Amino acid sequence: MKILVALKRVADPDNANKVKIPADGSTIDTAGLEFKPNPFDEYALETALRLTEDGTKPKVRDGEVIVVTFGPADTESTLRAALATGADRAIRVDANDDQLDGLLVAKGLKTLVAEEKPDIVLMGKQAVDGDTNQVGQALAELLDWPMATFAATIEEQEDGLVVGREVDGGVLELSIKYPAVVTVDLRIVSPSSVYSTKTDRSFKYNEGVRFSPLPAIMQARRKPLDTKSLADLVDDTGLKINYLRFEAPPARLAGVKVADAAELVDKLKNEAKVL
Amino acid sequence: MGNILVVAEFGEGKLKRTTHSAVTFAKQAAEALGGTYSLLLLGSGLDAAAQEAAKLGADKVLVADDDSLGQYLAETYAPTVAAIAKDYAVVVAAASAYGKDLLPRIAARTDAGYAADITEILSEGGKISFKRPMYAGNAFGVCEITSALQVVTVRQSAFAAAEPGDSTSAVEAVAIAGAGEAAGRVKWQKFDQVKNTRPELTEASVVISGGRALKEKFYEVLDPLADVLGAAIGASRAACDAGYCAPDLQVGQTGKVVAPDLYFAIGISGAIQHLAGMKSSKVIVSINKDPEAPIYQITDYGLVADLFKAVPELVEQLKTLDS
Numbered sequence: 023m024k025i026l027v028a029l030k031r032v033a034d035p036d037n038a039n040k041v042k043i044p045a046d047g048s049t050i051d052t053a054g055l056e057f058k059p060n061p062f063d064e065y066a067l068e069t070a071l072r073l074t075e076d077g078t079k080p081k082v083r084d085g086e087v088i089v090v091t092f093g094p095a096d097t098e099s100t101l102r103a104a105l106a107t108g109a110d111r112a113i114r115v116d117a118n119d120d121q122l123d124g125l126l127v128a129k130g131l132k133t134l135v136a137e138e139k140p141d142i143v144l145m146g147k148q149a150v151d152g153d154t155n156q157v158g159q160a161l162a163e164l165l166d167w168p169m170a171t172f173a174a175t176i177e178e179q180e181d182g183l184v185v186g187r188e189v190d191g192g193v194l195e196l197s198i199k200y201p202a203v204v205t206v207d208l209r210i211v212s213p214s215s216v217y218s219t220k221t222d223r224s225f226k227y228n229e230g231v232r233f234s235p236l237p238a239i240m241q242a243r244r245k246p247l248d249t250k251s252l253a254d255l256v257d258d259t260g261l262k263i264n265y266l267r268f269e270a271p272p273a274r275l276a277g278v279k280v281a282d283a284a285e286l287v288d289k290l291k292n293e294a295k296v297l
Numbered sequence: 298m299g300n301i302l303v304v305a306e307f308g309e310g311k312l313k314r315t316t317h318s319a320v321t322f323a324k325q326a327a328e329a330l331g332g333t334y335s336l337l338l339l340g341s342g343l344d345a346a347a348q349e350a351a352k353l354g355a356d357k358v359l360v361a362d363d364d365s366l367g368q369y370l371a372e373t374y375a376p377t378v379a380a381i382a383k384d385y386a387v388v389v390a391a392a393s394a395y396g397k398d399l400l401p402r403i404a405a406r407t408d409a410g411y412a413a414d415i416t417e418i419l420s421e422g423g424k425i426s427f428k429r430p431m432y433a434g435n436a437f438g439v440c441e442i443t444s445a446l447q448v449v450t451v452r453q454s455a456f457a458a459a460e461p462g463d464s465t466s467a468v469e470a471v472a473i474a475g476a477g478e479a480a481g482r483v484k485w486q487k488f489d490q491v492k493n494t495r496p497e498l499t500e501a502s503v504v505i506s507g508g509r510a511l512k513e514k515f516y517e518v519l520d521p522l523a524d525v526l527g528a529a530i531g532a533s534r535a536a537c538d539a540g541y542c543a544p545d546l547q548v549g550q551t552g553k554v555v556a557p558d559l560y561f562a563i564g565i566s567g568a569i570q571h572l573a574g575m576k577s578s579k580v581i582v583s584i585n586k587d588p589e590a591p592i593y594q595i596t597d598y599g600l601v602a603d604l605f606k607a608v609p610e611l612v613e614q615l616k617t618l619d620s
């Protein structure tokens with residue numbers, strides 16, 4: 023089994039309320055924020071690792087996990103971290119964020135897929151900086167591959183996957199045959215949400231993603247990391263979406279504290295007039 | 298001139314309200330571009346839904362009614378939607394799980410730009426642009442799409458539902474485009490629907506959301522309050538992850554986005570990912586025992602208290618109000 027995982031690095035999502043917009047609205051200023059892997063992509067990597075192992079023997083990889091990012095040189099540290107977590111190889115496609123949009127990333131991935139021939143492409147359902155939620159679906163369409171978006175559970179079968187997707191109103195189960203694209207949602211890293219054919223169904227993972235032990239971080243420095251240029255992968259690197267300006271959200275001020283339930287009801291009825 | 302195509306969402310024999318928000322966008326876009334809008338319905342057994350759609354002021358209602366479209370799969374829907382989209386300037390659906398799944402495939406298939414989850418359409422000199430939230434709602438970008446076809450999804454809570462009118466649009470059957478190889482490798486298995494007798498989270502005028510603090514007493518504590526207010530119930534990610542409630546209730550950056558008249562955050566700390574889904578509510582009430590909880594920074598009326606005591610008291614107070 024060969025899995026390609028798309029991994030974007032984003033400005034620290036937990037401090038996204040610290041992004042600044044200059045008065046001329048020309049940019050979103052993330053200065054001072056740390057860069058982190060997109061959380062959903064960390065979940066996708068964890069999913070890929072779970073699918074290429076017996077959960078009781080996480081050091082033995084049954085297949086290959088390749089991580090790929092489209093980003094500037096400093097995103098290589100994100101790739102090294104993914105290698106330390108267990109990925110086998112990494113590819114960086116050199117590009118700055120403002121040279122990319124979702125369709126372009128999907129087109130670049132399409133070319134990489136043609137070169138690497140993975141059984142599955144796994145990625146987060148959305149990058150939490152742009153909050154677009156596009157690349158996985160676009161890639162599946164460009165490849166004419168089946169997809170399962172918003173995956174919360176995955177069970178590996180002989181020739182494909184059974185995926186539980188979190189959709190409006192409940193969980194929808196699809197079965198897809200390889201090769202396929204899967205985008206993951208939050209609950210994919212729950213203890214019983216991903217099973218390879220090797221992992222016994224009674225096995226429970228730890229909640230969340232695994233961490234890399236120190237020796238693995240050292241070893242990761244020796245794992246292969248290739249660099250490619252965007253123009254090598256995509257003929258037309260023009261953007262289809264153009265940001266004219268950025269704005270801060272409308273300010274919302276803190277209101278008052280009330281003493282008890284009676285005062286709350288009084289305020290809601292007589293002041294806010296919402297009851 | 299530019300015409301707009303609304304990809305309608307349909308379930309249990311009826312149009313979903315998400316469609317009505319997309320229609321409101323379509324009206325605004327059609328006005329800005331000097332065009333008209335059509336609705337496209339896909340599925341099987343669409344007669345009743347088509348009649349309903351015909352009341353929404355569209356130039357025409359296009360119906361792709363076929364057994365092969367009985368269960369939604371992006372792989373079987375996308376070819377038909379993309380084929381029809383070629384005659385339009387803008388294709389729109391609501392940013393529901395359905396719209397978010399399908400429309401990026403339409404954009405890719407037609408080599409079009411895609412703007413997701415937009416909250417506003419702007420227009421200047423016959424050109425349109427879109428405002429959309431980024432960074433969990435901590436910034437808004439105004440963008441334009443440079444391809445001939447523009448594909449967008451709209452945030453339901455930012456576009457009021459269009460009301461049916463008196464006129465009736467013409468209903469036209471459209472041809473089904475053949476699906477590609479992808480369709481042969483995906484199979485719809487089953488849908489585990491969450492039973493919900495309360496108003497839809499995204500449509501309710503009052504929403505009560507519970508957090509991690511509620512533990513196993515999530516429904517025991519919140520049901521009486523939701524009953525007395527006729528409210529929808531929502532939740533934080535932590536409450537969903539812990540299994541205190543259905544995942545479908547999650548409000549936030551990656552769950553549902555709501556903007557009711559009145560929102561209760563009960564035992565919720567106020568992480569930015571949660572705020573992203575409820576910050577546009579008109580009035581926000583929080584009940585949290587920690588006076589420093591970040592949720593209070595955006596709360597209109599805060600009650601610093603143990604929720605297990607405060608919520609039942611609130612229910613009693615509201616009941617006396619009713620009688």
Ligand SMILES: Cc1cc2nc3c(=O)[nH]c(=O)nc-3n(C[C@H](O)[C@H](O)[C@H](O)COP(=O)(O)OP(=O)(O)OC[C@H]3O[C@@H](n4cnc5c(N)ncnc54)[C@H](O)[C@@H]3O)c2cc1C
Pocket residue numbers: 061062150208507508509510532533534535536547548549550551552563564565566567568569570571574584585586587590602603604605
């Ligand atoms: C990629 C990503 C996406 C995410 N998306 C979402 C999302 O869409 N929606 C979302 O909600 N979260 C989301 N999160 C999670 C988010 O960061 C927070 O972890 C989560 O919102 C916390 O939930 P909570 O407020 O219920 O729990 P906590 O943060 O644990 O807060 C519990 C609160 O309850 C209070 N409390 C405890 N006991 C009582 C009591 N007896 N009475 C009154 N108050 C009490 C505490 O003071 C505390 O403030 C996301 C996270 C990531 C990484």
Ligand SMILES: Nc1ncnc2c1ncn2[C@@H]1O[C@H](COP(=O)(O)O)[C@@H](O)[C@H]1O
Pocket residue numbers: 028029030031060062063090091092093122124127144145146147148149150152153154155156157158
């Ligand atoms: N620059 C990038 N490099 C690598 N992967 C990306 C990049 N942009 C988006 N992706 C992948 O596409 C997914 C969806 O992103 P988006 O459609 O931008 O919200 C992300 O979770 C990533 O896995």
